[in-house]
Amino acid sequence: MSVHRITTAETATELDVAGPLFRDKLRGCWVGKNAGGTLGTPVEEAWGRDEPFDVWWYPEIQEGGLPNDDLEMQLVWLTALEQVGPRLTSRDLARYWLDHIGYNWDEYGLSKTNLRLGLQPPVSGAYNNWFVDCMGSPIRSEIWACAAPAQPRIAAKYAYEDAICDHAGGESVYGGLFNVAVQSAAFVVSDKWKLVEIGLSYVPEHSQTAKAVRAAVAAIDDGLDWKAARRRVLEATPHHVAQYSPINMGFQTIGLLAAEDFGEALSITVNCGYDTDSSGGTVGSWWGIMAGDAALPARWTDPFGDAISTNESWGGVRHLSDGSTPVPRTLPEVVDRLVRAAHTVLRDADALEDGSVIRVSEESLYADDSIRELWTRDPLTVTFPEAQFTTSVRYERTPAVSAGQPTYVITRITNPHPDPVSLTLRLTAPAGWPVPDTRQVRIDAAASHDVAWTIPVPERDRLRNSNRLFLMVKAEGYPQEPALPIVLIGSSAVRTASVPATPGKDTAALLDEVFLPERGDDPATRGGVWTELAAEGNALPAEALPGPDEVRYVQTFLHADDPVDAHLGVDSGGPVKAWLNGRELFCLDRYRAIRPSYAGAKDGYVDVRLQSGWNELLIKLVRTADAPPHACHLLFSTADEFHDGLPGIGRTRFSWDHQP
Template sequence: MKLTLAEYRNKVRGCWMGKNIGGTLGAPFECRRGVFDVTFYTQDLKGEALPNDDLDLQLVWLNAVEKHGRNVSATILGEYWLSHITPNWAEYGASKNNLRNGLLPPLSGYVGNEYRDSNGAFIRSEIWACLAAGHPDIAVQYAYEDAIVDHSHEGVYAEVLFAAIQSAAFVESDPYRLIDIGLSYIPEDSGVARGVKSAINAYQSGLSWQEARIQVLTDVPGSFGFLGTPPETLTGDIPNGPIGWDAPGNAGITIIGWLYGEGDFGESLCIATNCGEDTDCTAATLGAILGIIAGEQAIPQRWVDPIGDKINTWCINFCDRGISLPQTVGELTERILMQTPLFLGPEICDFIHSDSGYTLELLEGDKLSNHGQRVNCWVYNEMKDLVSQSPFVVHHDFNIFSTYLDYHDEPYIQAGIPRALTLTIDNQIFMQQWLDIRWHLPAGWTVSPGARIGSQLEQYHCNIGKTIIEFVLTPVELLQSRYDLVLEITSQGRPTKGFVPVVLINGTAAKKN
């Protein structure tokens, strides 16, 4: 299936207009637990949408893509966080604190982060869906890189789910089919999957949306709405869950709005908002999905006129230069469309043989769902494997080889107590390599099997070679709060040197989460 540039533009504009509408509608009710009776905007908007971090953060990601293209990664996005995004609340603040202390993603999204399972990642899925329209297998890879900066587990699963749904929505319109596509990319036993399935079950069982809300928030109880609601107004109809464990319930609420709205744009967003909890996020995410499916022209004008085309922001550092922010939905759309050919490449985006700008070759049918990517006759790579990967595994790509350093646990150390680390090196070229692996350690520290070893990284017939080495570090007296080590990996006869930073924190001075 091919998508023309005009069709693509219409759906991308629909995505961001729906996002702006939903965020503006839900913002006044954010972090409130209860059942509301919203039927339209509840404030005088004076022709402009409300600022919202759901959209703000993606304007920064756009700048990262414009500079780094398809090479954008969690580490790059982490640097953009520190330079250009101001909030320090909840998961945002915890991850920024970790990044400042040298902890790279996914460690930055996990260590000391009570809100790692919350909603701050799935609200950023749209940019990856738009850049990889009709290719959820690509969209979810970038959604994962995005999410692990400041989340893990449920927070990551939620962004992957919605990135897949929104990317597939450029091709597919049936809600159940789209939900199945999204679920195919995340663990079946995850809280997010349970929340989504609970919403579907409630709808198909004939419950009202009010009853569906109770069922979902009982099946996957969180704390988001509880924290922002005065105790005397709580009704006690749903339990309070663990602090920060909020993505499952809010993903379920988004699905409630979608199913119970039954194709009506305004009704769908109002139902999502009326369920409470993280209302700007649920309504904005749903607005983006519906905007992609139907395109901008299908969004009722009564929802567009009060907010216009302008984008307002409030979470971005305006004082230090380095990024250029789109001022309108139209400008945001055009800047994304300019990146798509380079982001997807000529095999998907044909900008040579089209008389109308370019066309996109989209996946269809079963190809939209998660399926293993064949490496060789024996090995398939599954996106689920990556999504389910331990939050203690830090990845680096050095072109001719990739490394995965597994900390096995949070990166704390104590004097005299051995600490195991596992290094996996994957050959990325179709020829053998000899590697020289060297540790740069603080004075007095020891490592086995040695501070400098050699290893063959063979490329087998129809296979990619792999080396796995178990190292055991033993630190001496710890006088610093943090220690920076380096693993230097050299491929003999080649100019590439890979430097893997290893950050370990004095466990006697740091409180483990």
């Protein structure tokens, strides 16, 4: 789609990254980000709401602004860029996630658990991630735009590496690409409509992100006010979660195009609702880069001063102040370090002329084939480019495996040498796992070769949460390559029993009625006919969910080496009752939308003590004839304020399985 209401041709032909204009725009970016985030933080909610807000000034304010993950995480990424250098990748960023990010909200926690299990980006962002379409990555795009100003293609590739750590394969990646393209281009483009057109070139036309942005553009172009435009976006891309990325991309676009000044842009965006701190912060950074700090109204920016607030005091972010490269504490320091980072990135990309000047053509601001190639990358393929022979590992469908069922992976080896090479490929496996045959391959010069592996998976007694295999590549006549990991995640062992519901009985009566699977004290001999299943990730499989007029029991076991205080969530969309070790946890007679994160809502989440050894979790799910189907997720995290995932809690076996 072409945004046809471009009102000017105001595109600068060059930018001096050593000059005062660049510094002014850098400061404007972060002042705007802070202002929008501070305006939106007090009214942020977890669920989307039908009606807009009516907020036109800061509900709460303090020097430095309100602490916000949108801003402080990017300070960590700045440190990563400085320490690693301009060839920074998602695998580098994964280390900074685990070292520095303490909170585990939504996709943050799910992806960090994947990293701790041994999965690498992009698989860490794609597997078992209900929030793959949410706002975690679009909110942290400014750092890459500031490091690659007026070079959105370069900035977008950094934003992509960032996004796939916790959102691979989802709309959030597109949101990150859209935001960073607008922000990078805004260093030389002052026309708001042109900026949106540039941003749209960085996302697929078929995406929900593009659909939401186009709905916003069309509404404003039709002369609708911001409230009517908001309704258009919600109709185009409906979702019940406030952090759903496409909707927020649309709301940011409304705030940018419908506003006449900075304060109005922030207020309109926040009043649209949903992820208010994130969308408000982003539109603030857009405006701040376009206008520069000197042109932002003092009424909106003076309350912050030069300080930067973070969540380090309680551990939300960690090790910001210590180490060899502490993060900036003031805006002038942010600007100074970003100027240096931009020089480093742009020199590495050979984008500077005359020492510090970027020459810009309008065509270079739009996406090219190198960006469109990002859209088609497989979120289940891990590449190891640093090895002598570039190797990738592609999971067939999922990194999860089920006991006794073979799984399949494909390894691709690329020979960068000018001569053919002969390779010996061998997989090593955990103790007790059958080992696939060794392969001998010959690869022509500058060619690639695919090797398909069938990996036998043992029975449950040998299956763990994380099962680590290694690919050994031995090249005749070359030094030994390091072993490359192939991590397989053990599916959870669950079993289910069905009981027909008495027609006409309401859910309350069905929840109270004691059916055969509830009776008895021995978990191994509960009554009824049970079917064993394997659950990939946190979601219960479809076979474990109730059909119309059905009561469905689900049993699973949690193994703890030592007693653990845990936060347990049974996030069910329908009526549910749950017991842990025979003690009733809750009984909930309702239907609702789910939002399965570690912290969760109060409804269906409870703090428990897991005893040393085996713990039985028994769940009862009820569905009446006229009720829609509903999902159910099981989640376990620490019972403190951080809600760290618990990847060490065993879930791959039943209590009666043999343990080697």
